[in-house]
Amino acid sequence: MPNTETMTMWAPDWATHPGEHLAEFLEARGLSQADFARLADMTPKHVSTIIGGESPVTADTAIRLERVTGMKDYIWTRLQAAWDLHRARQREQATSAKAADWCRKFPIKDLVARGALASPGRDVAGQLSGLLGFLGIGSPTAFPALARGLAVHHRQSQSHATSDEHVVSWLLLGERKARQMDVAPFSREVFLAAVQEIRSLTVKRPSEFEPRMKQLCRDAGVALIFEKPIAKARLFGSARWLDDGRAVIQMSLRMKSNDHFWWTFFHEAAHIVLHQGRTFVDDQGGEGDGAEEQADTWAADVLVGLKRFKSFRATRPRSAAEVTQFADEIGVHPGIVVGMLQHDRVVAHSHLNGLKERFEWADEVE
Template structure:
């Protein structure tokens, strides 16, 4: 994804029709338009309409103008192209009022703060142009085509609602980072091995596991992106594929405890390994469907082993010692086990939280 500078490079907000330059040349030479037309082998009417801006300078006209004026043909055609673009841009900006409400559906302030678009909030026309460029669409009417093209399967919370505009903005913020990364071609086998090693990192601190995690994923062809959520969403994570066949796991760092963080990672890793080519976005407390249940089952099996966990749940564990012992036996952090027991309804959400590790990165952008 291009940077804000390449999205909206500086360009003057004006242009002159090549006819103005032609009129200046004729006047400077003391000619009449008819005299110039005869020298150029063109009709007086044609010269008159170029000067008035009614007719464009075509490639053929540019060749003739060069021969008489000495100004290169490509300069004439560039002047015409600049004029045409300026006129088209002015027409688009005239739609700014019509498109303003659509633009306001997006987290503009956040996109500016993260360098995705330039700060043009005082100029609605420029703001819309920069947003369209960030989204990679030609007009607001194309936004739903973008949404359909992403084919997002949204595991959405029952308690919260999110808009397509915010979800897509968050995904594209992550995609911008992913495309800038140098990662290997995707390998399912290598990624599966990477996930197994990452499981052993759950007992480490973020300063230890985070760089190793990123590297293992990168070497397997998966871009691991930490991108804080945008306002008015409860996004935890997503799994998707870029058009070059590489995968992206994007995590919002909304998770303030390690059980949520690690469950989200392994859930999204499951989507990458089990559901190739699809896009998944998960909200806080989202309800699962068949595919989501598959990802949950895979995450549980990978983290603790489903049979082992079922047997452990059957003992109705309620003490820190029991949980700590089981976590040590399976080789993961005890906080993850607490979170799984709470989710299963074995332990109240108010109990054993002291076993969880707390992360202070919820407001950071990775």
């Protein structure tokens, strides 16, 4: 028989509780648990819980076991230590696997690329810690509450799957930028005036209108953020308020034509004007609720003047010349008028697209 006192450096990935060895001893000697309890001066319940793997073999218990079984006390404590390590490794592996699964729900590569997270490599614990810090929560179980508070979906996609983890990540990327901006206290009156000037910028190129519209928004107390899209956050824009009272309009630049870009901005601006203190996240292809209908109406009226646009729409315009003349009269880019006519099914989506301006900037804007 091998010497039971011989210890080697072999570290198997399994272990047995010392209670199993005690059970084997009782079986070999033909002793009942009650008999052994009397011999060892232990309670039957204590012997039973050791054999069942529920109670550990402490140093005091090991001394008693040595006296009855003849197996050295340190062998019993080593068996217990090996079992404890084995269980600790199992718990760590389970925790790491669970943490890794949770982290995989987030756009880690995007967050690393945008400087929100350090590259984690294979360090699951480091990745988890960094992600929790970025989210501003103490543990993964707090994420649902964060998501409910941040991403209130009033317009949610019906045709594309969105991920709360990706939506929240995108929003927080924008929030990081917004908190670093020097923004004036919010003024509804100043913002309304800014919106009117921004409307006049719709005929300009991005290199001209982008810096000016951002400055106008800052002066009115609104942080305008252009944040590149994330795959499973199929968002065009959001409007919300931070805890310091500043408003944030965040645009993904997923839109590639100027009509969609400008509609998104004015729609989010409407939420800032009409729905102070609330959060709105607009998904691709989403369906609106009452607040969304209000924002749509406000945006349309500011952009084209609803009464005037309805009169023009009633003429059933078909030519580029007609659309261009109307757009010049009201002072907006003709692509915006085309987009609204297409939305109202007056013009086919394949018609008059040459009047729109295409934007290829989603991967360039930081």
